[in-house]
Ligand SMILES: O=C(O)CCC(=O)C(=O)O
């Protein structure tokens with residue numbers, strides 16, 4: 001494979017085409033948020049309760065993300081046979097390697113078009129002790145120098161955001177934090193994704209979905225991510241901006257907040273225009289509740305949540321009351337997304353989250 005298969009310096013990638021409409025996101029300055037700036041907190045709250053997506057600048061992770069991309073490139077460039085030794089499997093476990101076409105993107109069972117490596121936060125921070133599973137040598141070699149620092153910074157950023165939501169939802173002090181204890185085993189993970197260049201027109205790299213957990217901290221260089229905003233019937237691109245992470249809310253926070261926080265549906269298609277000729281790389285950190293945490297609206301803890309939840313139609317209240325733990329929720333969804341298990345409309349339905357009611 002030529003060097004163009006590897007991570008390209010951002011400056012040498014074609015720009016996002018200027019004639020393609022994009023969906024604007026509010027921009028949050030992490031430095032201001034960290035200092036408790038009231039205006040920034042209000043802007044974040046506005047973003048979290050409208051689209052549930054925002055840009056985060058000044059987050060201080062750019063170098064860590066670059067190094068994660070290098071680790072990801074070394075790993076995904078390994079021979080398929082080697083990568084397959086670390087495959088996720090069909091049981092709903094996330095950690096490990098996922099090959100191209102392992103999961104379905106729709107109810108018809110169309111295969112996805114991306115490969116990725118998922119690394120558990122628990123494994124990275126306990127290294128060289130193994131908590132969940134083993135990883136390719138290219139991952140191990142970067143555990144201490146690259147992956148652990150990326151995890152730690154990502155966790156700190158997400159904790160800061162979570163505190164804002166805790167306060168705005170008028171929850172008891174530290175309530176959301178207790179559902180995301182650092183020491184509890186969780187589904188928190190780093191993911192490096194490669195969608196191969198020159199995908200056939202109309203092919204999805206990743207099907208429409210809501211994220212499983214609480215918050216996603218995403219770093220994109222090429223376009224391709226699209227959102228379906230509330231009330232809209234056309235998918236709209238989210239344009240990558242250098243130095244700006246794309247953050248979004250997942251189902252767990254939508255559930256805890258009784259629908260106040262929005263977990264918006266999104267998908268990944270081929271990058272637009274000349275960008276389509278390049279491999280598309282993403283780096284994500286998924287912030288998720290502890291495995292044993294029950295997913296339920298915190299109506300007993302906050303009058304704001306109780307009030308908002310009670311006003312929802314029954315179908316939406318049901319979707320926000322799955323009656324399972326965070327572990328059971330994401331394991332079920334992932335298991336039935338696998339091509340091997342996604343063999344009927346009912347199985348596909350079992351892979352869905354709150355997107356089925358489009359709150
Ligand atoms: O690659 C992207 O831009 C988004 C990835 C994503 O939505 C996911 O992995 O859940």
Ligand SMILES: [Fe+2]
Pocket residue numbers: 209210211216266
């Ligand atoms: Fe996602």
